[in-house]
Amino acid sequence: xxxxxxxxxxxxxxxxxxxxxxxxxxxxxxxxxxxxxxxxxxxxxxxxxxxxxxxxxxxxxxxxxxxxxxxxxxxxxxxxxxxxxxxxxxxxxxxxxxxxxxxxxxxxxxx
Amino acid sequence: xxxxxxxxxxxxxxxxxxxxxxxxxxxxxxxxxxxxxxxxxxxxxxxxxxxxxxxxxxxxxxxxxxxxxxxxxxxxxxxxxxxxxxxxxxxxxxxxxxxxxxxxxxxxxxxxxxxxxxx
Numbered sequence: 694x695x696x697x698x699x700x701x702x703x704x705x706x707x708x709x710x711x712x713x714x715x716x717x718x719x720x721x722x723x724x725x726x727x728x729x730x731x732x733x734x735x736x737x738x739x740x741x742x743x744x745x746x747x748x749x750x751x752x753x754x755x756x757x758x759x760x761x762x763x764x765x766x767x768x769x770x771x772x773x774x775x776x777x778x779x780x781x782x783x784x785x786x787x788x789x790x791x792x793x794x795x796x797x798x799x800x801x802x803x804x
Numbered sequence: 805x806x807x808x809x810x811x812x813x814x815x816x817x818x819x820x821x822x823x824x825x826x827x828x829x830x831x832x833x834x835x836x837x838x839x840x841x842x843x844x845x846x847x848x849x850x851x852x853x854x855x856x857x858x859x860x861x862x863x864x865x866x867x868x869x870x871x872x873x874x875x876x877x878x879x880x881x882x883x884x885x886x887x888x889x890x891x892x893x894x895x896x897x898x899x900x901x902x903x904x905x906x907x908x909x910x911x912x913x914x915x916x917x918x919x920x921x922x923x
Contacts, residue, residue: 736897738914742908791853
């Protein structure tokens with residue numbers, strides 16, 4: 694049972710435009726959501742997170758939106774830069790310490 | 805900060821040998837560390853939760869006698885792959901929670917990973 698789903702395995706965006714990565718979850722007990730960025734052969738890097746009491750959190754070029762009724766969150770990157778090319782994982786937790794990860798979306802920023 | 809290191813970054817071993825991977829939190833104390841495994845083009849699979857001073861909690865399907873975890877101090881957890889076989893070849897990543905760093909306690913900070921190749 695895939696509790697966290699990233700339905701788009703890949704996404705290509707032109708440099709300077711907005712990148713939107715999507716994530717859906719099924720477990721209503723999740724109350725904290727995170728986005729990680731991962732380069733090949735490296736560990737994930739924490740990007741941004743959001744608690745279920747909020748619907749938006751912004752940090753520089755990165756904004757995460759949470760729609761609890763739809764059990765959906767998204768990561769917006771604007772403007773997209775070549776260094777943003779990586780695999781992005783969304784993750785969720787429900788107070789049990791563990792994080793549940795999505796399958797990842799490979800983002801490619803084209804010059 | 806919340807820096808996590810792993811050693812070694814890459815290891816090649818013969819089938820039947822044991823390999824130890826170290827995970828250290830460099831600038832904070834981590835009462836809880838996690839060990840993940842990632843297969844090519846797949847998501848991170850949680851193997852076990854490592855708690856300082858107590859036994860690790862293994863996820864379903866993970867052999868605790870094969871993947872030995874020791875969390876002897878607040879800054880060090882080790883994963884030993886015993887009697888390694890080619891199917892154990894994978895990318896192993898550890899993470900730690902920094903409960904005192906501010907922010908949410910469930911945020912995990914990851915090490916750089918260890919590529920294990922068993923011949």
